[in-house]
Amino acid sequence: VRASGFYTYTDNSFTTWGRSTTYVNHLQQITRPYRAKRFNDTYKSIGGRFEAGFTDVLWADQFFVGYNISDTYNEIPHGTTMATPYVGRFSEFQAHVWSLNYAKRNLLIEGLALTVNAVRSNRSTYLQDTVGLAYNWDGTVREVIEFGERVPLRTSGGGQQGEKTMTQIDRIITNIRSNLGYTIAKGHRVSLNHKFETTDRDDNDLLNPINKDLVTVSQVAKNILSANYEAQTFNNRLRTNLLGKYTANRTNTSRPELITENGQNTILRHDTTTFADNFGYGATISYAVIPHLFVIASAENGYVMPGERQLYGDPETNILPNPRLKPEKNVNYNAGIRWGAVDLGKHRLSLYGSAFWRNGFDKITQQVVDEDEIEDESDADIQTTRYINLGKTQARGVEAELLYIYNNRLNVMVNFSKFNNLFKGGNDAAGESHDLYNEQVPNEPFFTINSNIQYRLDNAFQKQSVLNLYYNTGYVGEFYIVWGQPEWSKTPTQFTHDLGASYRFPGGKLIVSLDAKNIFNAEVYDNFMVQKPGRGIYIKLNYTLSKFL
Secondary structure: OEEEEEEEEEOOOOEEOOOOOOEEOOOOOEEOOOOEEOOOOOEEEEEEEEEEEEEEEOOEEEEEEEEEEEEEEEEOOEOOOOOOEOOOOEEEEEEEEEEEEEEEOOOOOOOEEEEEEEEEEEEEEEEEEOOOEOEOOOOOEOEEEEOOEEEEOEOOOEEOOEEOEEEEEEEEEEEEEEEEEEEEEOOEEEEEEEEEEEEEEEEEEOOOOOOHHHOEEEEEEEEEEEEEEEEEEOOOOEEEEEEEEEEEEEEEEEEEEEEEEOOEEEEEEEEEEEEEEEEEEEEEEEEEEEOOEEEEEEEEEEEEOOOHHHHHOEHHHOEEOOOOOOOEEEEEEEEEEEEEEEEEOOEEEEEEEEEEEEEEEOOEEEOOOEHHHOOOHHHHOOOOEEEEEOOEEEEEEEEEEEEEEEOOOEEEEEEEEEEEEEEOOOEOOOOOEOOOOOOEOOOOOOEEEEEEEEEEEEOOOOOOOEEEEEEEEEEEOOEEOOEOOOHHHEEOOEEEEEEEEEEEOOOOOEEEEEEEEOOOOOOOEOHHHOEOOOOEEEEEEEEOOOOOO
16 A cells, blocks of 8 residues: 655746736836736645555456546746736646556466556636736736726726636546567567546536536547567677557537527537547667667657647637647657666766657647737737647757766766757648748757766765755756747847755665755746746755555
């Protein structure tokens, strides 16, 4: 039997000072950038996990059933971009999750193995947005001039993000993954994989209570069936993996409409059903040129189906619906080398590097603003977005990782990724060559470097204690968040440094951690130029009451 619980609280009231934060005075003049302290960003969550089962019994190597419960309150401080702050917009989540995990080797016959992971969850999301005044990032109500006087500015729809809203979305989610594998002979293995995923969703407008017959009901069902063959030949120097995959996606939406005919109310249902299926395939091959040095190549032709959140929206994260999304097709090629891990006395070294060429068709991505469709920077301060099919994209790049270990005490890791993900769409709506052809796809970093250094000290201060010291650094190259790449849409280069230490007391029950994040208070951003926290000190205490209940 296993059990665990958690409680999390944070107000996220950190200071921002970049171009994403604005102030609008009573004359509607915009100050940008504007230094401000975030508000209406409290997050609270409490939950528990319970699991019981068996290990190493005759009928199973592992068999566990579990139950998770959680309750979350989350304030929503702004929309897709940060320009407009929100007050009083929040969401509440409740989740009940049941799980089953099963694993058995040598099932019925030697060499046959089965694993099953199943999850069934009931999730309810409540969203409220009923405050009808507009605010500035200093926490005060925005003002306008009316009849020569300054008066509070009211929002156009009675809520912070348009129309005032009180909604509840109920989801029943089922996710089952299974793998049946069989070792034909030494070095040869076949496996069959199946994933079934379905989401039943009910959208309820609580400001306009209606009977159950008038609730919009949606369902997304996804089946993925794949088979692969793995082989190790030539004294394990040549390793191959061949994959075939079939994907099927079905959506059903029933949107009722109340109409009046001849003085009588009638419910008219608008039912929409879509079905898409595709075949994909891929292969990976690696060859040991010399001991520990492998040359690796792979190719893939596969599809990614849109999910429930992408199709029907997610209002608590500012995502609008787009039920017309099509599957995304990917044709990818990779080639690289892997060296190690090589042991040289107390030293261990491994190195990986590869080049890739990725072609996306109908790429599923979040919609961003086009400079040609707006007049000035403030028009790019969008509050919502949706997922769209972008068209054809092409990414070429390289990535690498270096790992060094000394005496099982010092660990050094460095990795980087650099690519150019270009828009390769054809003609525009007028049939002309697209102005954005060969432009870097906006709103995604394309040059990153990360490194980590960690050192372990045993018996520090006390016998049987462990002290871990670490240093992290991260680099993200500048990138744009708007098509056309206007200078004001450039997310600046980001370079962060973290320091930290953790101390495990003798006995191992108590662990104390101290982390200093972003110690030089660098300007750090997420997508859509949403600023992340600056310098911060974090303390964490972890105490184990009992390893087995």
